[in-house]
Amino acid sequence: MANDLDPWLPGxxxxxxxxxxxxxxxxxxxxxxxSAATIFAACGSDDGExxxxxxxxxxxxxxxxxxxxxxxxxxxAIAAYTAGAPLLKxxxxxxxxxxxxxxxQHAAALERAITRLGGxxxxxxxxxxxxxxxxxLRTQDDVLRFALDLEQTAIAxxxxxxxxxxxxxxxxxxxxxxxxxxxxxxxLLGALGKPQVPAAFVxxxxx
Amino acid sequence: MSAAxxxxxxxxxxxxGIAAGATALAASTxxxxxxxxxxxxxxxxxxxxxxxxxxxxxxxxxxxxxxxKGDKLGRGSGRLFARQEQEHADVLIAALKDLGGTxxxxxxxxxxxxxxxxxxxxxxxxxxxxxxxxxxxxxxxxYEATARLKDPKLLSAAVSIMxxxxxxxxVLRQAIGQNPSPHAxxxxxxx
Numbered sequence: 001m002a003n004d005l006d007p008w009l010p011g012x013x014x015x016x017x018x019x020x021x022x023x024x025x026x027x028x029x030x031x032x033x034x035s036a037a038t039i040f041a042a043c044g045s046d047d048g049e050x051x052x053x054x055x056x057x058x059x060x061x062x063x064x065x066x067x068x069x070x071x072x073x074x075x076x077a078i079a080a081y082t083a084g085a086p087l088l089k090x091x092x093x094x095x096x097x098x099x100x101x102x103x104x105q106h107a108a109a110l111e112r113a114i115t116r117l118g119g120x121x122x123x124x125x126x127x128x129x130x131x132x133x134x135x136x137l138r139t140q141d142d143v144l145r146f147a148l149d150l151e152q153t154a155i156a157x158x159x160x161x162x163x164x165x166x167x168x169x170x171x172x173x174x175x176x177x178x179x180x181x182x183x184x185x186x187x188l189l190g191a192l193g194k195p196q197v198p199a200a201f202v203x204x205x206x207x
Numbered sequence: 208m209s210a211a212x213x214x215x216x217x218x219x220x221x222x223x224g225i226a227a228g229a230t231a232l233a234a235s236t237x238x239x240x241x242x243x244x245x246x247x248x249x250x251x252x253x254x255x256x257x258x259x260x261x262x263x264x265x266x267x268x269x270x271x272x273x274x275x276k277g278d279k280l281g282r283g284s285g286r287l288f289a290r291q292e293q294e295h296a297d298v299l300i301a302a303l304k305d306l307g308g309t310x311x312x313x314x315x316x317x318x319x320x321x322x323x324x325x326x327x328x329x330x331x332x333x334x335x336x337x338x339x340x341x342x343x344x345x346x347x348x349x350y351e352a353t354a355r356l357k358d359p360k361l362l363s364a365a366v367s368i369m370x371x372x373x374x375x376x377x378v379l380r381q382a383i384g385q386n387p388s389p390h391a392x393x394x395x396x397x398x
Contacts, residue, residue, distance in 0.1 A: 095387070102391035109392075155370065162366050163359035172394075175353045175366050179346065179393035182370035186377035187387050196378055197284075200291035201298075202370035 059166040064119025066161045067110050070174070071122055073154045074107040079130035080150050084143030092140060092191055096147070099184050106177045113170060141192065148188040154181045156204025253361055254306040256352050257299050260365070263345050264296035265313045266320050270341060273317050273327040279334035281382065288375055295368045302361060335382045342376045345369075347395025369393075 081100040088096050111121040137143050158178035165171045186196040199205065250256045268289050275285030300310040317323045326337030349369035356362045377387040 098386075098388065102388070105391035159363060159366060162353070163362050168354040171362070172350060172354045173392070175350060175369060176392040176394045178366060179350075179370050179373035180388065180391055182373045183377050183388040183393065186374040190377075190381070197287065197291065197371065197374040200294035200371055201364070201367040202374060203367050 060117045061119065063165050063167055063170055064114045064117040066164050067114050067117075067170070067174075068119070068122045070154070070157050070161055070177075071107060071110040071114065073150070073157050074103050074110060075122075075124035076130065077103045077147075077150050077154060078107060078124070079127055080134065080147055082127065083131055083134060084137055084147060087137060087140050087143050089140060092144065095187060096143075099147075099187075102180055102184075106180070109173065109177075113173065144188050144192050148185060148192065151181050151185045151188065152204045154178075154204070155185065155202060159203050250355065253356055253358050254303060254308045256355060257303045257306065257361065258308055258311060260348065260352065260368075261296055261299045261303065262311050263348055264292050264299060265311070267292035267341065267345065268296060269314050269317060270320060270323050270338065273323060274334050274338070277327050277334075279327060279331050280338070280379075281331070284378055284382075291371060291375075295371070298364060298368075302364065332383050335379045339376060339379045339383075339385075342372050342379065343395050345372050345395070346376070346393060350394045350396070 078100060081096050081103060085093065085096060085100070107124075114121040135142070135146055137146060155178060158174055158181065162171050162174050162178065165174060182202045185202075189198070190196045250259055271280075271285050271289035271292060274280045275283075275289055279285060280288070303310055314320065317327060322337055322340075326334045346369055349365050349372065352365050353362060353369070356365060373393050380387045380389075
């Protein structure tokens with residue numbers, strides 16, 4: 001998934017770990033955020049009042065498409081934290097329950113936003129469907145590594161989605177969620193014994 | 208430092224960042240009392256927002272450099288965070304030059320940042336609490352900026368920097384035994 005980072009931003013081009021990310025996106029059922037960019041590009045002309053109205057409607061539709069893409073990833077994260085919980089202990093069990101609650105809040109907020117835009121929020125798949133695509137989880141570290149990959153994927157998706165959202169309040173909400181996913185990444189990295197803040201620019205690139 | 212003192216320092220720090228960063232705002236005598244949110248609400252173009260953000264990043268560099276010298280953050284976090292804040296500042300300065308602006312002057316004396324000298328002279332916990340306030344204010348600034356920035360590339364940069372500041376907050380909160388990720392929506396407001 002392209003990220004459209006500024007050329008003067010270090011490490012802004014390309015995303016290592018793309019193969020695994022594509023697998024997650026398939027598992028989540030994500031229709032790429034890039035497709036929404038095409039919608040925006042197609043309705044760039046706003047000559048005259050009727051064209052402006054059309055652009056506004058198309059923009060809302062585009063925003064709903066972008067939000068549905070990240071909503072799919074929130075559903076995936078909810079399924080992953082739910083599936084991994086039995087293997088977690090102590091602080092990580094407590095924190096993962098908090099993270100699960102936060103992912104649910106993200107999903108609920110996205111569903112509401114999509115509905116307000118006049119769109120239809122995607123539905124989550126069944127737990128069985130998600131688990132069929134998960135890697136084998138045998139230990140706490142397996143769960144943490146899997147969760148880390150999913151969180152990084154979500155950050156990359158939000159980073160790609162935010163500039164494509166036309167409504168400023170939606171950009172803000174998505175940014176607030178993105179920063180929360182970045183917090184999760186730092187906690188998971190620490191639990192895995194890795195540097196918790198490996199890069200000055202958090203784009204979902206594998207660390 | 209008391210909670211009220213920290214909140215006062217946060218407002219003052221934010222005010223200083225505005226004064227240092229945004230020419231239009233520097234003239235305001237009310238600047239020290241403004242919140243970050245106010246600052247970015249008043250910055251009406253990308254250059255003004257970027258200039259204000261550079262001011263905050265430069266203060267953060269100074270603060271974490273002071274922390275590193277006094278070993279106020281464990282495991283090299285002070286040096287790491289100072290380096291990352293400098294990377295933010297460098298990128299923003301390059302962007303501001305592209306927009307035809309000039310970077311604000313860097314602060315050099317810790318006393319220029321209200322609360323920093325006291326935090327740097329205190330315990331590790333004191334410094335972590337000061338840094339949490341500072342980072343929270345910075346997160347709020349970027350959160351506000353994402354609603355106002357017009358250039359999508361600048362918006363992407365702001366989003367990625369804000370996420371990094373949120374990660375700094377995780378380390379700082381863990382250092383003093385706080386919940387590392389207390390809110391599902393990270394806005395820097397009401398935290």
